[in-house]
Amino acid sequence: MxxxxxxxxxxxxxxxxxxxxxxxxxxxxxxxxxxxxxxxxxxxxxRVSEDDNDIFLDLMEDYFAQPEQDLKRDERPELGYQVGVTLENTEKPKCAVDEPCLQIIAKLAPSERPLDITAHSPDPKCRFFWKMSEKPPYETQFPGLNAANVVPQSESIQIRWTAVMEKWGQSMKNA
Structure with a gap:
């Protein structure tokens, strides 16, 4: 490779x-x-500190190095994975199987179409979704918008998590 x-x-x-x-x-x-x-x-x-970047990356490396069963505790499929972890091979490209989406793509000029989407497999990456917003001052019909952020359960990660995620997220918002 x-x-x-x-x-x-x-x-x-x-x-x-x-x-x-x-x-x-x-x-x-x-x-x-x-x-x-x-x-x-x-x-x-x-505008973004290299040290903050390193601290964030170290936290992510520690987090994703955990056994899969520990990561699974942080999944929230019932909320459409809009908070917490999404493990590898979970997300599937909508347009690979969604007929209305495929029809829209077919109408695009060939130079504007995405590369081959017909043989797409589920996404091989893991991700963690940490919202950088306060809960809306109203209830919505979308439970994911009302859900609290997920803090990992591992003690060694948990004690660093919120401060690092908030600092890094604020750096991204300020940049």
Missing amino acids: TDVVLPIVDLDLFLSQPPQSEVVQQECKKAADALINYGALLLHDS
Whole structure:
């Protein structure tokens, strides 16, 4: 298996250069190409602390290194996985099987269509959804919007979790 090196998109360029400048346009192309080719990219933003990034990544590594049965305690499928963990091979691309979605794609110009979606398997990544908002001041018909964030049960992770997640989320919101 070949290691993939994701492109790094420098957000500082977007803050320091005019939108139509050549350097910004090249950075936009780099971002678009990364999303087309890899479905992901790395961002550099000098407004976000490298130390905060490292602390967040260390927490995520510790969290996802737990045994699967420990991770499963943090799943909330009844809330559409809108809080807590979503384990690998859980999420399936809607458009691979949804006829109205497939019809919309068929109407797009070939250059605008997504790459092959017919052979998609469930998503192989794990993720953790931590909401960065307060509970709405009203009840909604969507229980996931009213649900509290999930804090992992592992003591060694639990004691760091909320502070790190809130700090990292605030960094993302402020950037």
